[in-house]
Amino acid sequence: xxxxxxSGGLWGRRLAGGAGFLTxxxxxxxxxxxxxxxxxxxxxIDPVLAIVGDRALPEVYxxxxxxxxxxKPLWHQFAIYLGKIFEGDFGTSVLxxxxxxxxxxxxxxxxIELATLATLVGTLLGVxxxxxxAVHAGRWPDHVIRxxxxxxxxxxxxxxxxxxxxxxxxKLGWVAGPGRLDLFYDGLVPTVTGMMLIDAPLAGEWxxxxxxxxxxxxxxxxxxxxxxxxxxxxxxxxxxxxxxQEYILTARIKGVPEWRVIWRHALxxxxxxxxxxxxxxxxxxxxxxxxxxxxxxxxxLGRYITESLFNVDMNAVLGGTIVVGCVFIGLNxxxxxxxxxxxxxxx
Amino acid sequence: MRxxxxxxxxxxxxxxxxxxxxxxxxxxxxxxxxxxxxxxxxDPAEVFEFTGGEVIANVYDRIMTFEAEDTETLVxxxxxxYAVSDDGRTITLKIRQGLTFHSGNPLTAQDVAxxxxxxxxxxxxxxxxxxxxxxxxxxVDEMIKAIDESTVELKLGEDFAPTFVLNCLSxxxxxxxxxxxxxxxxxxxDMGYGWLKSASAGSGPxxxxxxxxxxxxxxxxxxxxxxxxxxxxxxxxxxxPEPAAQRLLLEKGDIDxxxxxxxxxxxxxxxxxxIAIDTHPKADVWYLGLNQKDERLANPKVRQAIRWLxxxxxxxxxxxxxxxxxxxxxxxxxxxxxxxxxPFRLDVEKGKALLAEAxxxxxxxxxLDASNAYPSxxxxxxxxxxxxxxxxxxxxxxxxxxxVITKYRARQHQIVALYWSPDYMDPHSNAxxxxxxxxxxxxxxxxPLAWRNAWEIPEITALTDAAVRERDAEKRKEMxxxxxxxxxEDSPFVIMFQNLNQTARRSNVQGFVSGPTxxxxxxxLVQK
Numbered sequence: 094x095x096x097x098x099x100s101g102g103l104w105g106r107r108l109a110g111g112a113g114f115l116t117x118x119x120x121x122x123x124x125x126x127x128x129x130x131x132x133x134x135x136x137x138i139d140p141v142l143a144i145v146g147d148r149a150l151p152e153v154y155x156x157x158x159x160x161x162x163x164x165k166p167l168w169h170q171f172a173i174y175l176g177k178i179f180e181g182d183f184g185t186s187v188l189x190x191x192x193x194x195x196x197x198x199x200x201x202x203x204x205i206e207l208a209t210l211a212t213l214v215g216t217l218l219g220v221x222x223x224x225x226x227a228v229h230a231g232r233w234p235d236h237v238i239r240x241x242x243x244x245x246x247x248x249x250x251x252x253x254x255x256x257x258x259x260x261x262x263x264k265l266g267w268v269a270g271p272g273r274l275d276l277f278y279d280g281l282v283p284t285v286t287g288m289m290l291i292d293a294p295l296a297g298e299w300x301x302x303x304x305x306x307x308x309x310x311x312x313x314x315x316x317x318x319x320x321x322x323x324x325x326x327x328x329x330x331x332x333x334x335x336x337x338q339e340y341i342l343t344a345r346i347k348g349v350p351e352w353r354v355i356w357r358h359a360l361x362x363x364x365x366x367x368x369x370x371x372x373x374x375x376x377x378x379x380x381x382x383x384x385x386x387x388x389x390x391x392x393x394l395g396r397y398i399t400e401s402l403f404n405v406d407m408n409a410v411l412g413g414t415i416v417v418g419c420v421f422i423g424l425n426x427x428x429x430x431x432x433x434x435x436x437x438x439x440x
Numbered sequence: 441m442r443x444x445x446x447x448x449x450x451x452x453x454x455x456x457x458x459x460x461x462x463x464x465x466x467x468x469x470x471x472x473x474x475x476x477x478x479x480x481x482x483d484p485a486e487v488f489e490f491t492g493g494e495v496i497a498n499v500y501d502r503i504m505t506f507e508a509e510d511t512e513t514l515v516x517x518x519x520x521x522y523a524v525s526d527d528g529r530t531i532t533l534k535i536r537q538g539l540t541f542h543s544g545n546p547l548t549a550q551d552v553a554x555x556x557x558x559x560x561x562x563x564x565x566x567x568x569x570x571x572x573x574x575x576x577x578x579x580v581d582e583m584i585k586a587i588d589e590s591t592v593e594l595k596l597g598e599d600f601a602p603t604f605v606l607n608c609l610s611x612x613x614x615x616x617x618x619x620x621x622x623x624x625x626x627x628x629x630d631m632g633y634g635w636l637k638s639a640s641a642g643s644g645p646x647x648x649x650x651x652x653x654x655x656x657x658x659x660x661x662x663x664x665x666x667x668x669x670x671x672x673x674x675x676x677x678x679x680x681p682e683p684a685a686q687r688l689l690l691e692k693g694d695i696d697x698x699x700x701x702x703x704x705x706x707x708x709x710x711x712x713x714x715i716a717i718d719t720h721p722k723a724d725v726w727y728l729g730l731n732q733k734d735e736r737l738a739n740p741k742v743r744q745a746i747r748w749l750x751x752x753x754x755x756x757x758x759x760x761x762x763x764x765x766x767x768x769x770x771x772x773x774x775x776x777x778x779x780x781x782x783p784f785r786l787d788v789e790k791g792k793a794l795l796a797e798a799x800x801x802x803x804x805x806x807x808l809d810a811s812n813a814y815p816s817x818x819x820x821x822x823x824x825x826x827x828x829x830x831x832x833x834x835x836x837x838x839x840x841x842x843x844v845i846t847k848y849r850a851r852q853h854q855i856v857a858l859y860w861s862p863d864y865m866d867p868h869s870n871a872x873x874x875x876x877x878x879x880x881x882x883x884x885x886x887x888p889l890a891w892r893n894a895w896e897i898p899e900i901t902a903l904t905d906a907a908v909r910e911r912d913a914e915k916r917k918e919m920x921x922x923x924x925x926x927x928x929e930d931s932p933f934v935i936m937f938q939n940l941n942q943t944a945r946r947s948n949v950q951g952f953v954s955g956p957t958x959x960x961x962x963x964x965l966v967q968k
Binding site: 139143151153189266270273277390397400403 | 466654656658682692694840849885887
């Protein structure tokens, strides 16, 4: 008699939790789209102009205006757009004249590739640097790391990118210049994931792979430096917090070796909030690093959204917004899961 | 720490290991870096953007054309010859025999008629170039007819100067498309529109291999082109948005030509023996538009004063050096009926005196809308400085180009700084906008530049209408010169510059042709 209600309650709670989670995701998306949509409509640029240009005859102008549904009230336009999204139709981009979905499938992998590599390198360098910095707080290793970080944090990424191009590409010739591949290699590899570093080995095209690596080093390096600066700073302050805790003192008194105290006890605890830091930094890179993408002629999502916005190409902007929304929600879920893995109390 | 060292070592190895893979461009491929994100379509019935216009100029052959060897003389292209009837209402085109499309289909009079009808029926932005001749969706099948395999007859709705009609046929909408191939891709009666946006069906020196938006356009040589196969087997336009990156690629030899360098980047390349700079005059005119709804700007003395308060030569010799020349009439120099007089220069005292006569001895405050990019922003600042010397306090409102145009089209500006480029190489193209305003009411359908500045000009509109109908070429030229003088002396337009375009190339690259308009840029003579 007692077992059933209890289990029902448990399931009920889980279901309610799941439903709550879903509702909050849907609400987030709705809000995101609504705000973007309104911004797109209040931008003082005539969207018809972006399509027909300045010289079109009045009849052509009027026809396109009606085609876009711009004669209808704003809420109606938004409702029509939402309806289409539910049918999986993201519309067509004005700028590329292709379905937005196709565009996203082309531009987003380029960004994923860049952001993942940058975050990986940034984390692998940034976390140890932050730890070292905290352990030697106030002494020269700390100063060196903090100055290096400060430069990465405060130098305009645009300038940094150009300087890196001048030095490593133009002067030293170590790496390839702007672009994702040399023209010669373009179109040799069939698209599977859209990420060159994966597609090229899949197709057994090692020459293309080398060329892709050659091209990605600089932009990924710049973004990695940027995220390293952020991650090491956060690691440092989290570690300083942990190292002053009593359990550290206890461990030291107990005679635990110092490396274990630092890397295992202190970092182990700092790891939980660090996951959020890394996830956020990854998310902001996935949103697209517009300036870096511009300097390196990288066909990524950030540039796609920005250029679309300047041309009030709203289908493209909204499509991009949905992707960015998904990225952040996905990363949130992921870091929640990592929390549970890393924090014994949640097990 | 060990992580870090291992990683640094790894990065260094990768960097050094692949460092040698760089190469110059292949000998049979011409590679340019250019901002190509303005392309939204490659269908000649719709193309109206700079880069798109350039691409179709190399992919399609036009009925009338400007050849790469001489970009200033209008000659028959796909047409072999033309004849104008005595009443001027019928133009008969003889089509060249033996031409073929890239697909191998023969090019006939049917293709020519179809191409023109298609433009009119699809009715996209550039269609007005043809519909202004009196053609519309309902009559075009009657007015444009292929009489036999090699003859097309064009009937005109009104009296037009024959030179004007022929000039219109040399625009992008005069491109001849492969009827059979296009119709094979027709969907729901769209005349192949959905397909041709990103494909090609022409008979020009190149065919389109791929267009990846915001990445690259790749063209392939057509060995059967009527002037012979181009020297380059492939031509690539790579999208490199950042001019500084274009410069680096060029210096490194990874591209053959950089198309979007600024004046200071060009100067930085001077003295580099591996790189040559070319300057090509273009047809854009840069001007200020004074909104006549503003009573101060509607005062003729004020309009005069502003003409004397701009440092035309100072700008052209400093930050615009090599990229602009002083030009003060609405039709650019270097063409039929150009007026090259430049009577105005910076004269603050004269400007002040005129302002005093107008009743504004202490000047006034006024806003200036300008694009926030080079060179508009720089020009606006110079104007702000010189007008300020006479007491006119200018506050600049910077914006995205499209934002500025949106406001301009709503007549909500006071002064605007913008440019205008002709749609086809006939003076009517500019006169139609600068010197014609048939309906000045707020809800007028057509929004020519004269309307946007609320300039009510029944007399000048009549002159423009007469000029486009004048069949005597000499008289017609005089009429346009007269119109330009009138607008130069007094109008809401303060015309300042005509632009020049500079390209930087590797010095082994020869034969790139960049004519006066955006669509007289030709690749077929390029050699290296």
